[in-house]
Amino acid sequence: MSDQKPAGSLKVVGLGPGPDAWLTPEAASAVAEATDLVGYIPYVARCPEKPGQIRHASDNRVELDRARQAIDLARAGRHVAVVSGGDPGVFAMAAAVIEAIDADPVPIDYGFSVxxxxxxxxxxxxRLGAPLGGDFCAISLSDNLKPWAVIEKRLRAASEGDFVMAFYNPASKARPDGIHDAFRLLRRLKAATTPVAFARAVGRTDEHLTLTTLGEADPGLADMSTLVVIGSSLTRFVDKGGQRLMLTPRSVEMAG
Amino acid sequence: MSDQKPAGSLKVVGLGPGPDAWLTPEAASAVAEATDLVGYIPYVARCPEKPGQIRHASDNRVELDRARQAIDLARAGRHVAVVSGGDPGVFAMAAAVIEAIDADPVPIDYGFSVxxxxxxxxxxxxRLGAPLGGDFCAISLSDNLKPWAVIEKRLRAASEGDFVMAFYNPASKARPDGIHDAFRLLRRLKAATTPVAFARAVGRTDEHLTLTTLGEADPGLADMSTLVVIGSSLTRFVDKGGQRLMLTPRSVEMAG
Structure with missing residues (x-):
């Protein structure tokens, strides 16, 4: 609050999946106006170079260090964009930055936004159609930050509740077998005919969709660029004119 | 496939929550280039007027009629944008359009995309910080299209799985008491100290956030413009420098 202190800012910015067509004007402006970009190497690389702007690119798995660096820069009066793939609030940088804010002994003395x-x-x-047309859940299969037992509990609960499921981080380096374990469990809990999709690198040149069923799926198709969708009991494929769409209808029939 | 048939198109377009700053360039282009806009009155009203472009605005709860109209227009060679608030794949028009495609005896003979x-x-x-920092689910509390028993089953499962929950349509006209019933159930299943937020009209001039707890929350705060967030057992409030943030940390502690 003193007159000497310049007013810095810290924005946690979602760059979306990749293509500029999916980048919001708000995010584009934040990147263009920042004095400093902070982020995982490939996300910083996605931002256009700009004279005078400082790029602080770091490797993965150093989210808290990165968040602390961003806070220090904002506190020093810099205008910092922490760039994140996708939505920063969904398995990305927003939580890491707020964890660092929480651990910071000094209050927020800079503009903060997500x-x-x-x-x-x-x-x-x-790309798939409307697989999330009903109630759904999003689960990170990475067990870097939580025990596998918690993931298993959530897979059971999501099956019990008949939610559509979206899996992030389906093949973490720390546990490449996680996706296989998840499918083994789901095959005991759900019908073999349940529609399943592997959506790889959506929006990028190497985009690839695989539409299959729980019984026939090869979990090995999932890498760290893959989003896996598991249907509910109502999810079905719609085949029309050579195009296959994945649909979870909005209606749940009343039990007779 | 005949030479006489003009190639029409049907795009189901997500306009986001309202502000242009959150409208993707892809969606803005689709709206600008469409010959016909089809949608619920307030969403069509959000699109800039354009000479020659035909606006087909309809009331709510006629999603399937609207979808069939869009298909007919695309089949006749028009370039149709079905405009939807938020993400069309999340409790919005994508599922309705694909249900209509599924029921259509004629195959898809126009460009289709979401x-x-x-x-x-x-x-x-x-706006809240990072409440979705862990695994989460999205549930529509509207029982227009599903029995309340299904909603209740999902609330139980989501509590059992300790998911963060986001509620859409928390106060449908058909069941204004739904949100009260949901809170009554959740208060039996989850700690009274669980952080809860009511985020009303986010991005609009009348935006209003209420951060409270499950025990103290007034469910009556939720109207159809409100998104309700219920924390997991790990969600907490971070109070720093006069700003209150809602955080679900990324880590789940290993059981000791």
Whole structure:
């Protein structure tokens, strides 16, 4: 609050899945106006170079260090954009930055905001048709930050509630078998005919969609660029004119 | 496929929560280039007037009629944008259009695509901090299209799985008491200290956020413009420098 202190800012910015066509004007402006970009190397690389703007690119798995660096820069009066893929609020940088804010002994003395973006789940759903047309859940299969038992509990609960499921981080390096374990469990809990999709690199040149069923799916198709969708009991494929769409209808029939 | 038939198109377009800053360039282009806009009155009203472009605005709850009209127009060679608030794949028009495609005896003989948008849940989360930082689910509390028993089953499952919950349509006209019933149930299943937020009209001039707890919340705050967020057991409020943020941390502690 002293006159000497310049008013810095910290924006956590969602860049979306990749294409500029999915980048919101708000996010584009935040990137263009920032004095400093902070983020994981490929996300910083996605931002156009701008004279005078400083790029602080770092490797993955250093989210808290990155968040602390962003806070220090904002506190020093810089205008910082922490750039994140997808939506920063969905398995991305917003939580890490607020964890760092929480641990910071000094109060927030800079402008702080989170700018939403299109998340991988939405891009995948758009390409597939309308798989998220009913109630759904999003689960990160990475067990870097939570025990596998919690993931298993959530897969059971999501099956019990007949939610459509979207899996992020289906093949973490720490547990490449996670997706196989998840499918083994789901095959005990759900019908083999349940529609399943693997949506890889949606919006990028190597985009690839695989539409299959729980019984026939090869979980090995999922890598870290893949969003996996598991249907509810109502999800079905619609085949019309050579195009296959994945649909979870809006209506749940009343039990007879 | 005949030479006489003009190639029409049908795009289901997500306009986001309202502000142009959250409208993707892809969606803006689709609206600008359409010969026909089809949608619920307030969403069509949000699109800039354009000479020669035909606006087919309809009331709510006629989603399937609207979808069939869009298909007929596309089949006749028009370039149709079905405009939807938020993300069309999340409790919006994508499923209705694909249901109509499914029921259509004629195959898809026009270009069909779904264009994602920022959903209300993401706009609310951005304003609140990072409430969706862990695994989460999205549930429509409207029982127009599903029995209340299904909603109740999902609330139980989401509590069992300790998901963060985002509620869409928390106060449908058909069941204004739904949100009260939901809170009564959740108060039996979850701690009274669970952080809860009511995010009303996010991005609009009458935006209003209420951050409270499950025990103290007034469910009557939720109207049809409100997105309700119910925390997981790990969600907490972060109070720093006069700003209150809602955080679901990324880590789940390993059970000791």
């Amino acid at each position: 700018l939403p973006g299109i998340s991988a789940m939405q891009a995948a759903a758009a | 264009l994602p948008g920022i959903s209300a849940m993401q706009a609310a989360a951005a």
